[in-house]
Amino acid sequence: MYNRGSDKNTFNVVELEDGYFFTDDVFLDKKFLLTTPGVPVSAEFKRALKDWEFIKVFSEGIPSEHPVLRSASESKAPGKTDAAEKKESEETKEEENQSDDSIFARVVKSYDEYQEFIAQIYTRYATKKELPLQAISDKVKEICEFIRDNRRYVLRIQPSAESRDKNYLVVHSMRSTVFAIVIGLQLKFPIHKLIELGVSCILHEIGMIRLPPQLYMGHKVLTPVEKNAIFTHPVISYNILREFSFPLNICLGVLEHHERENGEGYPRKLSKEKISLYAKIIAVACSYEAVTAPRPYKEARDAYTGIIDIMKNQGKQYDETIIRALLFSISLFPIGLYVLLSNNKIGQVVDVNPENPKYPVVEILGETKPDGSPKIVETSEYGLTISRPLTKEEGAKLIKKD
Numbered sequence: 102m103y104n105r106g107s108d109k110n111t112f113n114v115v116e117l118e119d120g121y122f123f124t125d126d127v128f129l130d131k132k133f134l135l136t137t138p139g140v141p142v143s144a145e146f147k148r149a150l151k152d153w154e155f156i157k158v159f160s161e162g163i164p165s166e167h168p169v170l171r172s173a174s175e176s177k178a179p180g181k182t183d184a185a186e187k188k189e190s191e192e193t194k195e196e197e198n199q200s201d202d203s204i205f206a207r208v209v210k211s212y213d214e215y216q217e218f219i220a221q222i223y224t225r226y227a228t229k230k231e232l233p234l235q236a237i238s239d240k241v242k243e244i245c246e247f248i249r250d251n252r253r254y255v256l257r258i259q260p261s262a263e264s265r266d267k268n269y270l271v272v273h274s275m276r277s278t279v280f281a282i283v284i285g286l287q288l289k290f291p292i293h294k295l296i297e298l299g300v301s302c303i304l305h306e307i308g309m310i311r312l313p314p315q316l317y318m319g320h321k322v323l324t325p326v327e328k329n330a331i332f333t334h335p336v337i338s339y340n341i342l343r344e345f346s347f348p349l350n351i352c353l354g355v356l357e358h359h360e361r362e363n364g365e366g367y368p369r370k371l372s373k374e375k376i377s378l379y380a381k382i383i384a385v386a387c388s389y390e391a392v393t394a395p396r397p398y399k400e401a402r403d404a405y406t407g408i409i410d411i412m413k414n415q416g417k418q419y420d421e422t423i424i425r426a427l428l429f430s431i432s433l434f435p436i437g438l439y440v441l442l443s444n445n446k447i448g449q450v451v452d453v454n455p456e457n458p459k460y461p462v463v464e465i466l467g468e469t470k471p472d473g474s475p476k477i478v479e480t481s482e483y484g485l486t487i488s489r490p491l492t493k494e495e496g497a498k499l500i501k502k503d
Contacts, residue, residue, distance in 0.1 A: 111157050114150050117142045118164065125162025149293040201464075201475055208254040215244050216275040219303055223271060227310050232345045234300075241299035245292070248282045252430075253452045255279055257437035260394075269318055270306050273390060278302040280386035280427065287426040300347070301354030301379045302386060308337030308355075332367050335359055354379030358387060361418040381420040385411060385427055388419070404435035405490040429453065432461040439466075439491040439499055442480075447491070447499065451477065460486070466499070 121142050150158070218240055225231050248255055256279070260272045281302040285295045309317055312334060316327055323331065339356035357371060357380030364372035393407040402410065408428065415424045432453040434440055439449050440463065448463035460480040468476040480486055
């Protein structure tokens, strides 16, 4: 029988049998959902846990030869135990007593701390040629939790042009990772895949460190020779990660993130199913981040135009499933975007509509409910709609007024 250790709900990974089903949800650290009763334990599942040095899993069920079907009323929210749901309820009540601005300020502070961690990782490799897999994966797990719990605030964060110019690689890697994890959450990735995806995205530009900074920080259009040098960075990044024995899935995400569905990417001109899943996600996340970010040689597009640009390239450059996941994660009118509503009032998109990305949740600017909290409304096809996104200049004026 299975050795559960001191906690009767704890199971040793090495003792799990392939093909068996748990009679209840299986969690990592009693918070992140790993698998459900309808999914059998597999060698790949155990190997992934072993790669990340997780030796135990938690479940209120027991291993069984047959899957257990549960009614919807019996199912817990994805990724949450009863204790986690209770804690979240308490945190929700606490947040209700805080202003939206104070919550956002707290999220920005944590975001900056995670970005500083990425800066330290890049500096550590550049100066000491060290790249600690376990430390990075542990921090990425925290980042996954942070993004999951604060998604609608994290997606509103816009790094300043000054910070981007000062440390482009770090700012780009952090923001790309946010979009990649949001996509992974939308695709219902288990925690071990979210961690692998996050690590791959954080390090997808690590090879740039070996290239002259003026190639990616310059203010001029690159020459053909300089472009060819840039084209080498995925291979350099891949070799760096293989040198430090990173799992192959992570390495392939780094190597292939500039490959495209139509076979016109680089370095190997792969297409469609030949491109790894992590690479497909990083390609979309990285491209969306790049098109909506200010650079010395180009103007940033607003979030709405950015998502439209990405959608125009679905099937050509990007995987349609990944684009759809991004669209449903941030909406057609992305979180943080200022919009003109059909009642001629100004609003800011604050959350997505999980049923339809065309009709997000909007905060009406300058209006509050009787209790003083912001007035939040749901847009819809037959009710209040978004007439158009505000231009960057119009949005900038609103921010300046605040």
